[in-house]
Each structure stands twice: as structure tokens, then as C-alpha cells.
Amino acid sequence: MARYLVTGGAGYVGSHTVLALLDRGESVVVLDDLSKGHRAALPAGAALVEGRCDDAEAVAAAFARGPFEAVLHFAALSLVGESMQQPMRYLRENLSGVTTVLDAAAKHGCRKFVLSSTAALFGFPDRVPIPEDAPLAPASAYGESKLICERALAWAEQVHGIRSAALRYFNAAGADPAGRAGEDHDPETHLIPLAIGAALGSRPPLTVFGADYDTPDGTCIRDYVHVSDLAEAHLRVLPLLDQRSVRFNLGNGTGYSVKQVIAAVEAVTDRPVPHSFGPRRAGDPAALVAASDRLRAEAGWSPRFAALEEIVRTAFNWHRAHPGGYGGR
Numbered sequence: 001m002a003r004y005l006v007t008g009g010a011g012y013v014g015s016h017t018v019l020a021l022l023d024r025g026e027s028v029v030v031l032d033d034l035s036k037g038h039r040a041a042l043p044a045g046a047a048l049v050e051g052r053c054d055d056a057e058a059v060a061a062a063f064a065r066g067p068f069e070a071v072l073h074f075a076a077l078s079l080v081g082e083s084m085q086q087p088m089r090y091l092r093e094n095l096s097g098v099t100t101v102l103d104a105a106a107k108h109g110c111r112k113f114v115l116s117s118t119a120a121l122f123g124f125p126d127r128v129p130i131p132e133d134a135p136l137a138p139a140s141a142y143g144e145s146k147l148i149c150e151r152a153l154a155w156a157e158q159v160h161g162i163r164s165a166a167l168r169y170f171n172a173a174g175a176d177p178a179g180r181a182g183e184d185h186d187p188e189t190h191l192i193p194l195a196i197g198a199a200l201g202s203r204p205p206l207t208v209f210g211a212d213y214d215t216p217d218g219t220c221i222r223d224y225v226h227v228s229d230l231a232e233a234h235l236r237v238l239p240l241l242d243q244r245s246v247r248f249n250l251g252n253g254t255g256y257s258v259k260q261v262i263a264a265v266e267a268v269t270d271r272p273v274p275h276s277f278g279p280r281r282a283g284d285p286a287a288l289v290a291a292s293d294r295l296r297a298e299a300g301w302s303p304r305f306a307a308l309e310e311i312v313r314t315a316f317n318w319h320r321a322h323p324g325g326y327g328g329r
């Protein structure tokens with residue numbers, strides 16, 4: 001059994017990864033300020049240090065619970081729209097968080113680090129599926145902040161010998177298949193929970209941003225990767241860090257349009273999804289799909305929940321069992 005520090009472990013992807021670590025018999029300390037996450041999302045068995053990851057004292061308190069085999073760094077501001085209203089805050093806080101934790105890792109001799117990075121690094125990609133070596137050209141301050149975080153990792157390796165994995169997630173979706181955790185963001189900006197909420201009547205009708213894209217049905221195409229598959233990818237890349245640092249695009253490898261997501265939600269819930277079509281949203285590329293073959297080949301990862309309906313079903317099961325989410329709304 002090894003011990004891991006998970007920042008942002010009370011959040012959506014973090015809590016599912018904490019579950020995956022605990023299921024494997026590992027020990028977990030979570031550093032989270034609960035600004036977006038939920039105490040109730042923390043599985044029993046994970047210790048919580050409540051504090052900010054850009055606060056050196058809080059980070060020191062977390063490292064006092066070590067030694068850690070690795071840090072998994074999920075904590076970040078991550079709303080694209082908000083980042084275009086407060087760009088400096090995004091650049092400052094996301095870089096400050098990762099560098100504060102990296103400094104502490106160096107000081108405590110922790111030499112493995114996994115960063116939650118993002119498809120937003122690629123902005124408007126010129127080819128889809130997007131490989132790791134596609135040009136890095138973020139179209140939002142959020143994407144830029146994560147690119148700078150990736151660059152910080154390179155310096156941490158050069159100077160401190162910290163090996164890292166940057167995992168560029170596409171769209172995390174779904175919920176723990178055993179129902180132990182799910183998605184509860186406020187505000188919720190992700191399509192699947194919004195569509196399920198619209199179907200259940202717990203959220204307003206859905207607005208689809210643009211039906212005139214250059215895609216087969218005119219709506220945007222995204223790559224939805226099941227959150228438990230994302231969590232598993234973290235466990236799969238950790239052994240690679242014994243040898244080298246890695247950067248992987250992390251998606252299902254299959255794109256689904258907004259209309260296909262609505263159809264899947266209607267099939268799974270057996271209810272209509274009330275929706276209307278609005279204008280395009282600034283900054284939305286027509287299609288974002290990961291080329292995930294490198295992660296598959298080099299880390300032996302493959303998604304267990306590749307079909308959209310399976311992903312939607314796990315999300316629906318969680319929302320049906322937790323109509324108020326973790327209790328916030």
C-alpha cells in the first residue's frame with residue numbers, strides 16, 4: 001500500500017479517482033478547499049486537509065500527512081466562460097496552485113506528479129482526432145492557464161527531478177457505476193447533467209448553442225469519456241513515471257454530437273429532453289475528439305464505458321438517486 005496526495009479530491013473527477021485508489025487498497029490524503037467540491041463526495045477512508053493548494057501552509061499541512069508516492073493534482077479553476085471574464089485570476093490561481101504543490105513535493109522528496117490538463121490546450125484544432133503533437137493554441141484563459149501549468153512541470157523535472165504525467169482530458173462524463181459518487185457542479189455547464197436535469201424537470205429546458213456547424217447534424221461534436229475510465233487512466237500512467245514523464249490526450253476516441261447526446265438521454269430516461277436551438281457560443285470549435293491511441297498503447301488503458309448510452313446511464317442512475325446532488329441545491 002502506498003499513500004497518495006489528491007488535491008481537489010472532493011470534486012467530480014478527483015472523488016472518482018480517490019475511489020479508484022481506495023479500491024486498489026491505497027491510502028489517500030485529500031487537499032481541498034471545498035470551494036466547488038463536496039465533503040459528502042469524499043469516500044470514507046480518505047483523509048481531508050481543508051485548505052487551498054496555493055496556500056503554502058495548507059500544502060505543508062497536507063505533506064505532513066505523507067510521505068506520498070505521488071501527487072494527483074485536480075484542484076483548479078475550470079470554467080471556460082468565467083476564465084474569459086477573469087483571465088488574470090485563472091492564470092494566477094492555477095499556476096500558483098501547481099507551483100506551490102510542486103515546491104512542497106520537491107521539498108519532501110515526492111518525485112511523481114499527475115496534472116489534470118485539458119483538451120482546451122488545442123483551441124480550434126486543425127485536425128480531428130487530435131494527437132498529442134497537435135499545435136498548442138488555447139482559445140481561452142483557462143486553456144492557457146493549463147498550458148502554463150504543463151510548462152511548470154518541465155521545470156520541476158529539470159530542476160527537481162519530479163517526473164510528471166499531464167493528462168489532457170476531453171469531456172468527463174458519467175458517474176461511479178456502483179453509485180458511490182457522481183457529478184454535482186454549481187454552476188453546471190456540462191451537457192449530460194443539464195440534459196438529464198431537463199428530462200427530469202429538475203433543470204430548465206436545454207439550449208443548444210448552434211445547429212449550423214460543419215458537422216453531420218449541425219451540432220458540436222465532443223468526446224465524452226467516462227469519469228471512472230478517467231480515474232483508471234491515472235492509475236495506469238503512474239508506473240510509467242518510474243522511467244519518464246508523459247503527456248497524453250485522454251478521451252474515448254469517439255465523437256458524439258449534441259443531438260446524439262440528447263437522443264441518448266431520451267433513450268436512457270425514457271422521457272423527452274425539452275430543448276431549443278440558440279446561436280453559437282463564442283469559442284466553441286465544431287469538433288473535439290481525442291486521438292487516444294498513445295495512452296492505449298503506452299499505458300495499456302482502454303475505456304470500459306465506451307458507448308454513450310452506458311455513460312449516460314451511470315449519470316442518470318446517480319442523478320435519480322441524488323435529485324439534489326450532494327445536498328447543495
Ligand SMILES: NC(=O)c1ccc[n+]([C@@H]2O[C@H](COP(=O)([O-])OP(=O)(O)OC[C@H]3O[C@@H](n4cnc5c(N)ncnc54)[C@H](O)[C@@H]3O)[C@@H](O)[C@H]2O)c1
Nearest residue numbers: 008010011012013033035036037052053075076078116172
Ligand atoms: N470535468 C471535465 O470535463 C474536465 C475536462 C478537462 C479538464 N478538467 C480538469 O480536471 C480537474 C478536475 O475537474 P472537475 O470537473 O472534477 O472539477 P471540480 O470543480 O468538480 O473539482 C475541483 C476540486 O478542486 C477544489 N479546488 C478548486 N480550487 C482549489 C484550490 N485553490 N485549492 C484547493 N482546492 C481547490 C474544488 O473545491 C473541487 O473539489 C480540473 O483541474 C479541471 O480543470 C476537467
